[in-house]
Amino acid sequence: MFKALILIDDDFVHDSIDLIEVANRLAGEDELLTYGLGINLADKEVKGFDSLICADLPFLQSKDSRVLTDIIQQVHEEFSFDSIIVLATDFGRMVAPRVAMRLKVGLTADITDIEVEGQERRLVRPAFSGNMLASIICDSTPIMASVHPNVFHVKEAAKEPERIDFLPVELKASSIEVLSTSEKGGTQDIREAKAIVSAGAGFKTEVDQLQELADILNGAVAVSKPLVELQRAPREIQVGQSGKTVSPDLYIALGIYGSMQHVEGLKNVENIISVNIDEGAPMNYLAELVVIGDAAEFAEKLTERLRK
Incomplete structure (x- = not known):
């Protein structure tokens, strides 16, 4: 029996449910029991787990990684999990290492693949700035891993879980106070986009000029x-191992070389168009259509043609 706990991020419920596929692969040939852990889930619909552990804590006004670490430790002490899986959001990246330190186990962050042979489980993640893949043998219990949203996808999540109400003991109140809030801009999350126009170091003009082309393609x-490091674009729209993982129907790569770090951010992309002056760019070998030429000029002419 392999028991896996998955932390449900109430801002990314669907992505959290997808982590069931990570548990499926970790279990290998062992029978699997999946537990979801939700804090103040309210009316959010959560399916696919065998059991849903619910901690309703009205006093917890905001996400506090310290309080959540205490809760996860208490849940683990009661149920003894073989693996604890966390979504690698900004908040998840604060929680996962705290839990690993508390439970005195290792943490494999940002995994992209899982290999199981018998009882040996290896977690695969990019290393050395995405220039190679590291296969990490996990021999401590529980196995702790964090996973980027949109990397794994569960095939079916229709099962109604058994609800388990959990009341932590001697839990300290959150010391975080919300001073102010602001509405996030209405720009589309690149992880939800069906078409993406993406610029790399070989795109020499302003990135904002691509917005019209993206709008035409919806x-x-x-x-x-590289463009984020050069402060030519915000990190929120970065694709790659240290950015976001995307799965569009169409990905237009403009002046993108195609390092492993970037390619790790592309999952199940149906069509890739690569535009580059370098014929040997790795991205060209992934693309269905390759255009050898200046990326900015191509984008301008394609926009003009589609506008007409």
């Missing part, structure tokens, strides 16, 4: 890591 603008 898509979104994205960038590779």
Whole structure:
């Protein structure tokens, strides 16, 4: 029997449910029991788990990684999980290492694949800035891993879980106070886009000029890591191992070389168009259509043609 606990992020419920596929792969040939852990889920619909552990804590006004670490520790002490899986959101990246330290186990962050042979489980993640993949043998219990949204997808999540009400003991009140809130801009999340126009280091003009092309395609603008490091674009639209993982129907790569770090952010992309002056760019070998030429000029002419 392999028991897996998955932390449900109330801002990313669907992505959290997808982590069931991670548990499926970790279990290998062992029988699997999946537990979801939700804090103040309210009216959010959560399916697919065998059991849903619910902690309703009205006093917890905001996400506090310290309080949540205490809750996860208490839940683990009661149920003894073989694995604890966390979504690698900004909040998840604060929780996962705290829980690993508390339970005195290792943490494999941002995994992209899982290999199981008998009782040996290896978690695969990019290493050395995405230039190679590391296969990490996990021999401590529980196995702790964090996973980018949109990397794994569960095939079916219709099962109604058994609800388990959990009341933590001697839980300290949150010390975080919300001073102010602001509405997030209405720009489309690149993870939801069906068409993405993405610029890399070989795109020499302003990234904002791609917005019209993206609008015509009912898509979104994205960038590779070099443009974020050069402060030419915000990290929120970065594709790659240190950015976001995307699965669009169409991905137009403009001046993107195609390092492993970037390619790790592309999952189940149906069609790739690569535009680059470098014929040997790795991205060209992933693309269905390759255009050898200036990426900015191509984007301008394609926009003009589609506008007509």
